Amino acid sequence: MDFREKYNEWLEPADDAPPTWYRKRGYAFEEILKSCLEHEQLDPRASYKTEGEQIDGSFFLDGSVFLLEAKWHKDELPASAIYQFKGKVDGKLAGTIGVFISMSGYSKDAVDALTLGKSLNVILFGKEDIDAAIIGGSSFRSVLKSKLRIAAEEGVVYHSTEMEQVSKDGQTIIEAFTYDNMSSMLVKQDSNFEETSDLVIVCEGTTDRELLSLLATKILNKFGLTKKINIIVAMGKMTIPRVANAASNIITNAPVLIVTDSDNDIGKTRDMLNRGVELDSWRCSIPDPEIESWLGLDPKEFRRRHRGAEMREKLTKLVNDLDLEELSERDESFKTFYDWIKNA
Missing domain, CATH: 3.40.50 (Rossmann fold)
Known part of the structure; x- marks a missing residue:
């Protein structure tokens, strides 16, 4: 089954979906993203562990390695979840950028908290961005490049597509x-x-x-x-x-x-x-x-x-x-x- 079809299958939970369904969707989402990145020849690496931390994955674009964190929860993610990932990115090679994806969005203070930080090295994606990249006729590469440009020129880390x-x-x-x-x-x-x-x-x-x-x-x-x-x-x-x-x-x-x-x-x-x-x-x-x-x-x-x-x-x-x-x-x-x- 094509990764786009798989993505569509997981978009809407049943009214009586048990907690196990949401956990399965999270694992399926990681595979869908990996397939999407492979399709765009971004050389993705699946989830891996380094000393003391778990990384959801990474990919390669225009000479740079990007770290990836992807979440598909029921509720908006708080600022603490982003800061935890930012800590992982901070500990890597200078210039490394992290891509954080939350399909359930972010709490109201999360984006502002990240923007007011000392350094901007994490780009945020929401469901609308992934929709555009996978089923909206755009591409992950295109969406990311637009976000990188706006982040560099305006300091905006979460710009909706x-x-x-x-x-x-x-x-x-x-x-x-x-x-x-x-x-x-x-x-x-x-x-x-x-x-x-x-x-x-x-x-x-x-x-x-x-x-x-x-x-x-x-x-x-x-x-x-x-x-x-x-x-x-x-x-x-x-x-x-x-x-x-x-x-x-x-x-x-x-x-x-x-x-x-x-x-x-x-x-x-x-x-x-x-x-x-x-x-x-x-x-x-x-x-x-x-x-x-x-x-x-x-x-x-x-x-x-x-x-x-x-x-x-x-x-x-x-x-x-x-x-x-x-x-x-x-x-x-x-x-x-x-x-x-x-x-x-």
């Missing part, structure tokens, strides 16, 4: 930001992607993107607007300025709205954005303390109880029942978002 394009007709996932060997540039991958959009939103995480896309669609429909909005996920709060600056290289002539949580300190968050964002036309909406407060949700509890399609379904119901005008009147950060979608 996905973008969501929103119009009044709904949302479409766009595979974007791939690396072109001929031009050494970041370019659009999907032929339907329009570089010149009406509006661009940069947000922290995938849950934020889900919510913002639903809200934007509702606002566009309410006023019969035909705008197209590209939503980009920065995968962390501290990386938002860098991602916004990098995105401006391929999305032109569009005002940018940055939506990021205050984490109980609006002033500090605003100062961070003002210091880092280098765009000519941008605004910010800073939900206090977090964007889920727009819907009266507890963020941790919501993410724990709802994932994937179930999360989208729950958010859709909440947004459908939402009174936009009432929320705009009582929450200044939502009013900024609401008015910007209408008038920008």
Whole structure:
């Protein structure tokens, strides 16, 4: 069976899947990755042990050896899991880079914690990146090169290969930001992607993107607007300025709205954005303390109880029942978002 077919087989667990199923999926994922890397002639090495530590694997690209760690858990991985792997990379030959893959994503603080470290030598992949590499028409090599370039130029260690394009007709996932060997540039991958959009939103995480896309669609429909909005996920709060600056290289002539949580300190968050964002036309909406407060949700509890399609379904119901005008009147950060979608 082709590794792509095997990958598809393990994507969705049954509702009553036992713990042993998830362990088997983890082992199968290692084999799928190895087959993918072999297919792309990246000379992979399977899991091996050195003195006192376990390495999931390694591969060879453009004269460099990359260490690999791959996890497919049920829950988001904490910063401690990444730091443990970073410690392994730190102990290797200078210039060695680690590739950490988490199919369940990362905790909110994980990416920021790594970005604020002393040295950047680990690149993060999420499920959307592996989807793009294996079943999305791209390649592992292409996705990695785009990530390496952005990490080198902007210091962004987790840059999603996905973008969501929103119009009044709904949302479409766009595979974007791939690396072109001929031009050494970041370019659009999907032929339907329009570089010149009406509006661009940069947000922290995938849950934020889900919510913002639903809200934007509702606002566009309410006023019969035909705008197209590209939503980009920065995968962390501290990386938002860098991602916004990098995105401006391929999305032109569009005002940018940055939506990021205050984490109980609006002033500090605003100062961070003002210091880092280098765009000519941008605004910010800073939900206090977090964007889920727009819907009266507890963020941790919501993410724990709802994932994937179930999360989208729950958010859709909440947004459908939402009174936009009432929320705009009582929450200044939502009013900024609401008015910007209408008038920008």
